[in-house]
Amino acid sequence: MSEEFVLDTMRAERVGFGEAVYCASKTVSQIAAILQAAASPMLLTRLDPAAHEALPASLRATLDYDPQSRTAFSGAPKPVEATSGIAIVTAGTSDLAVAAEAARSLRFNGHDVPVIADVGVAGLWRLMRRLEELRRMRVLIVAAGMDAALPSVIGGLVPGAIIAVPTSVGYGVAAGGQAALNAILASCAPGIVTVNIDNGYGAACAALRIINMR
Structure with a gap:
């Protein structure tokens, strides 16, 4: 079976911000596999509460999840800049x-x-x-x-x-x-x-x- 996903580890160097994982059309097992393969902090988007709750507890514990935005941080986000504009x-x-x-x-x-x-x-x-x-x-x-x-x-x-x-x-x-x-x-x-x-x-x-x- 071919690979179901290939992480874009060089995106931040190319465009200035890292890869994000769009979760809405992925299975829970695919999301879990991506999280386990990630070697650096990652942003998850469109992660519904039901999908978040269905993830293994060990993975959920690593996520900073916000149900309103349906986003999750896997790993620490970048430090906050003093002013953003x-x-x-x-x-x-x-x-x-x-x-x-x-x-x-x-x-x-x-x-x-x-x-x-x-x-x-x-x-x-x-x-x-x-x-x-x-x-x-x-x-x-x-x-x-x-x-x-x-x-x-x-x-x-x-x-x-x-x-x-x-x-x-x-x-x-x-x-x-x-x-x-x-x-x-x-x-x-x-x-x-x-x-x-x-x-x-x-x-x-x-x-x-x-x-x-x-």
């Missing part, structure tokens, strides 16, 4: 799971970043009272579902890089995040970039690429 913003409380995935991915890579939650455009005063704080950031990850208006609004108010994360939050024609994605792609605020729907990990990696270029 990154912040995460959410339109609503329902977007927090995606924001948590981004925040944990950044923390694993040495950046402990603030999460500014529930500042969507339905109550614009909530955003405006944090505006000076947001303007000091080099990179903002903005998670929003429904019509995803928040990245466009922030993009017209702050000078830093905006990485939008459309989320699958919303009723009916929100279509599991498709409306949010299309709205961000059609934004009239120039220079906004976007990642895929609910992809907090991808947004964190984009932020790391920007910060690592300094």
